[in-house]
Amino acid sequence: MIDTSMVTTNTELFGYKAVQNLGIVRGITVRSRSIFGNIAGGLQTLVGGKISIYAELCEKTREEAFQQMLQHAADRGANAVICMRYDANEVIGGVTEVLVYGTAVRVEPIG
DSSP, X not given: OOOGGGBOSSSSOTTEEEEEEEEEEEEEEEEEOOHHHHHHHHHHHHHXXXXXXXXHXXXXXXXXXXXXXXXXXXXXXXXEEEEEEEEEEXXXXXXXXXXXXXXXXXXXXXX
């Protein structure tokens, strides 16, 4: 698996040079809120502030997609991912897709 320190949103990884481009890699997950999550989230909206139940769901969903992307890159022989981005879309009401993608590369330390 690729170390998370070897993933960047930049076009280059500081201290390394890309020696091979292995193409686009991605991770995707689709999640829905449970009825219990909706009730708890609805109650939290009544008092205002951070809606922790939804924040936790979003973080878990992003992490799942991120780990899938890392595995996809490792399967291609990469040791880094550059130009990483997240995207999210509502598929239908209450069902959200999270996509993370980037360019898988092999890098070597500079110098």
